Amino acid sequence: MKKEFRVKKNKDFQEAFKNGNSFANRQFVVYSLRKPDQEHFRIGLSVSKKIGNAVTRNQIKRYVRQAFHELENELNQKFDYIIIARKPVAEMGFHEIKSSLIHVLKLSRVLSKHKAGYNEKQ
Known part of the structure; x- marks a missing residue:
């Protein structure tokens, strides 16, 4: 993922936590903050040490980045997304x-509407 697609600064994370909307399921919490002046979305990842060792945490981050990369045409581009992984993610592919x-x-x-052929297991 290119640098311009990442949220790295603590100030940006805190702004999303304070002013953004949060949604969650058992595996993830996602904060989304509208940024009208942005050309494309940015993502910030948080994977706690409670989830696993460094190898596990980095694998989860790679999987999330890849999922966002595959979904980038369907995402609203004017947002910052902060993704917080929860414990069940450690055992997921x-x-x-x-x-x-x-x-x-x-x-x-x-x-936006996801491809009709994709089989979701939720």
Whole structure:
């Protein structure tokens, strides 16, 4: 994921927590904050040490980034997204993580209609 697609600064995370809308399911909490002056979305990831060791946490982050990369044409581009992973994510594979993210993004109404052929397990 390119640098311009990432939220890195603590100030940006805190702004999303304070002013953004939050939606959650068992696996993820997603904060979305509208940024009208932005050309494309940005994502920030938070995976706690409680979830697993560094290898597990980095794998989860790679899976989430890849899921967002595959969904980028269907996401509302004028938002910052902060994704917080919860404990059940540690035992999930890529397709389960993507399915869970699609579910929570649909709840937050930032995901346009997803491809009809995709089989969701939520």
